[in-house]
Amino acid sequence: MFLFAKAKVRYRWIKNGKPFEYTSYDYRILQQSGRGTLVISNPRDEDMGQYQCFAFNEWGTAASNSVFVRRAELNSFKETDGQQVVKADEGKPFKLTCEPPDGHPKPKVYWMLQGDQGQLKTINNSRMTLDPEGNLWFSNVTRNDASVDHAYTCTANSIFRNEYKFGNKIYLQVTQTGISPTLNRHEPERQYTTRKVERALKGKKIIWKKNGRSIQSTQGIVQDNYGKTLVIKHPTFEDEGTYTCEVSNGVGTAKSYSITLNIDATNIQDNYGKTLVIKHPTFEDEGSYTCEVSNGVGTA
Secondary structure (H helix, E strand, O other): OOOOOOOOOEEEEEEOOEEEOHHHHOOOEEEOOOOOOEEEOOOOHHHOEEEEEEEEEOOEEEEOOOEEEOOOEEOOOOOOOOEEEEEEEOOOOEEEOOOOOOEEOOOEEEEEEEEOOOOEEEOOOOOEEEOOOOOEEEOOOOHHHOOOOEEEEEEEEEOOOOEEEEEEEEEEEEEOOOOOHHHOOOOOOEEOOOOOOOOEEOOOEEEEEEOOEEOOOOOOEEEEOOOOEEEEOOOOHHHOEEEEEEEEOOOOOOEEEEEEEOOOOOEEEEOOOOEEEEOOOOHHHOOOOOOOOEOOOOEO
16 A cells, blocks of 8 residues: 655554554564555465555545455365276267366366376367366267377366366276267257356357347457357446357258347446446436545545
8 A cells, every 4th residue: 555645654554453563573574665565475374364554644544445365275176086987979969077176266177188197288179168167068079089098187276376286087988989070960068157148059160149240359258168158348238139159060050049138237337437327317317426436545
């Protein structure tokens, strides 16, 4: 925290609602010169808690936002036998299930190929999709997916701890059915996720449309998971409409699924909060409106 003022500014901290004297921690916790920022050089469990800074001089007091300091952690996968064998039919959709470990912040989950000697290789295949729960989906299994000299491994990563955890080795056995990829006529499967404005569909070629017109990726709308997920970063009333995901695999008729997006709000903030939009003005909206801007140090 830093405050500009002509009069000399002093700072004080509270932790969990009580005065916090950082000087009692020797040199492990120091305050930056000329500002109130605390630097903890060797964090411990006892440092966890709710912190807030106050800057004051003869003209008054300014308060920072209250922040909660918590230790970053990443637990291990559930203990099992260490490896398992699963079977899948050639040409059919399939799912490898992952139960990610708990952690704070929530760990990033992905799948890797692990060789017999422990070597690791990332998975980059348009037929394979990682859903938000950490499961790996195959749009259609091929013989090349079988575990010959590698195993599938679910991996969790904590960016704050720079730490990785590995799940069980899963060896995939593919039962050959004689179905080639060009003869794969299985209906595309739909994955329902816990996210509100996301859809994941299986297929080789995916096109997103809004009200019948193709959507181009922009700064505010991007496609993820090889196009299987459409992400609207900052929804506004202009984003309302009917969205269609069209999937084709080069054989037969393309399949599609449509969903109507409605923005459920009377008044919303547009332009990253700089503009207040009243969609359906009424007499009840008459009055004086005030915009407040804060940066974590003070409010204007």
